[in-house]
Amino acid sequence: MNDWDDRLLDASLQELHGSRPPDLSSRVLNALQEGSRGPLPVLRSPSTVGPVGGGGGMRWWSLAALLLAAVTLGFAVALGAFANDASPLQPQGASSFPVEVTVRSGRLECVVHDQVVAQATPERPAVFPIATGTRLHGKRASSFQLGPFGSLVVHEDTLLEVRSMEFTKQHGMVAATSLTLAVVAGVVTWQVMARTEAANAGQIVRMEAQNDDMVALRAENQRLKDALAAATVENQTLHASTVQRDPVVLQKPPEPEPVEAPKPNEPAVAVAATFDDAKYADLLAKLDWKTMGTVTAEMGPMLAELVAAMQKEGAELPMDLLLKIQKLNMKLIDQVPALLESGLPGFGPNGSYTHPLVVGNTLASTLDAAGQPLTAAQKQSIGGLVRAFAAESQAIAEASREYDLEQLLAETEMKDRFFREMGGVLQPEQSGVIFPPGAGTHDGSSLFSSGLVTQIHGQPVAAKDAADFARVASSKLAEQLGLDEAGANQVRAVLARGVSAPELWQTRGDGAENNLHMMRSGRTHAALRAQIAWMKQIQQTVALTPEQQQKLAKMKNVLVPVPR
Amino acid sequence: MPEVHSIPSDAVVRLVRRHQDEVWRYVRYLGASAELADDLVQDAFLQVLRAPFVERSDKETAGWLRTVVRNAFVRSFRRPPFEQAELDAIESNWNTFATDDGGDESLRHLRACVDQLTGRVRDVVRWHYEERCSRSTIGERLGMGDDGVKSLLRRTRTGLRNCIERRRAEGA
Structure with missing residues (x-):
């Protein structure tokens, strides 16, 4: 291998690890408008470029949608069928890939070159042509499944742009393996394993396709459900025809075993909220409290089980359990768009989800589902707590602060008090339902904990000590804030001092932290306090441009030291 | 004008x-x-x-x-x-x-080859390219000098290059 070969491998490895070519089309367009014009270049006309013509005929993605219905795995399709060279609306520079989008609530548009080329609604799933530059626009808060990559929830007017997509080739078929999205505007929440993450404008979302085993399992599961539904219908038809033919002689057959047939779009049974608030009456009416309670009662022990399973030496991810949790969590995530639209105060989507009003009602319906309903006296006590803490929540959201993360700190400390006081009102049996054994040891392991909020914003940094943390974290910050080398070195020194407190380094990361990013309870909170202090130090000691200062103030992620 | x-x-x-x-x-x-x-x-x-x-x-x-x-x-x-x-x-x-795709296929092969790395070689790639550690930091972790790390990285890249060529020849 000669020296140039070596350089080529070096540059390629850098690209694989994050140094990616950006989309320069906007920069070039802007520069063209600004600069003096010369003679016009002769560019090929779009209509003459690709084999599929422009306006009149069937669009290639329509063809893709038809073909897609014929394949089993939805996203594993022959690349040749779709890697069309160029229709007028197809993003250039990368092969497009059809991805099925199923919207559960709201509406999602696929935008290519400023034109809406497809849209998906709860009534009409759609196939989006995904390629570098494709944009996904949620005009209002929406919840949707993006092909094999998982489930997302976007705030109102959120714009996502596809930065890259990776593929593997197996058995002659091409399957998408990962998708990188840039959040251009708004906020997006998505689910990874058993946790939920969020990203804001300017941040990058990387989603991995579920592996083949899980996809095959899901396909097989769906096939069995379909077969069961068909058999049930056939059974009922035969039964009805027999009764009609000989209604007198026929004895009533034994009741069939209860089966769970698929019930798409089954309307939710309206259950009134236990604790109300006139300001949020619409929200309270929209949320499906029965589902919230049933799912929460079922999911709580599973989360504790998950964390316990990951504590064992050399533990592997319990995929069956993760699948069950994901399935249940989807039902909770479906409620998020309504929460976001309601304007309930809170730091990010889980901030709204853990608002005292939502928590109080979820607690009541969870206890109902578990057969341990609140007594009238308990309802009165918890109603008082909900009102008091909702007022405090509003005050925290409205307060003016130097750093966004200061709101997260104030909110989580308030919610810790709320959960503590609310827990004090419960009987031991009820407490066992709401706080099952093992729940709350890690962020995200309890649905009644401020850890739900911190889990989304915590970004673990594995390090052996403060200096090691400072090296990795300063590199991330330098990239995020756009610092030069001198600035990055100054930040590194501040960080090394800022995270030197022994309590940050006492306990090594365990299986749940390293594999599921579910931090030990209290770790993210301690890191958050330290971070606000070192952010102030950076502001005072490092020469930042106004733009860098603003980026620092708007930071929403907590860099959490996880001792190796 | x-x-x-x-x-x-x-x-x-x-x-x-x-x-x-x-x-x-x-x-x-x-x-x-x-x-x-x-x-x-x-x-x-x-x-x-x-x-x-x-x-x-x-x-x-x-x-x-x-x-x-x-x-x-x-x-x-x-x-x-x-x-x-x-x-x-x-x-x-x-x-x-x-080739004809601006390097996309080569990068796909390279990713697959990197995914196959194990042990010290996998660590050194992660530290150098993902965490952007200096050679001296990597050397401290591996108990090697700067030159040793430099040689190891170069040998790793040579191995990856061979792996890409092998995959290309196999039509993977």
């Missing part, structure tokens, strides 16, 4: 998105930093779009853009960063790597 022309923006976007990845990778391969690569590639497109340029085929356009960006890269140094005699080797390596 200069005459103002209006270039159809969708045509410009199409041209840029078609070729930007390859041209950016190429100038990074020559040794440009990511930031310099952004600027040089943007300038290369502007130069092409402002010149009496006729788009004939993707291959010709890519070749033209590479030449423009290479010249701009060389001009950014007081002394040329490589000898003119090396140009053949540079282009030959690039053509093998980029």
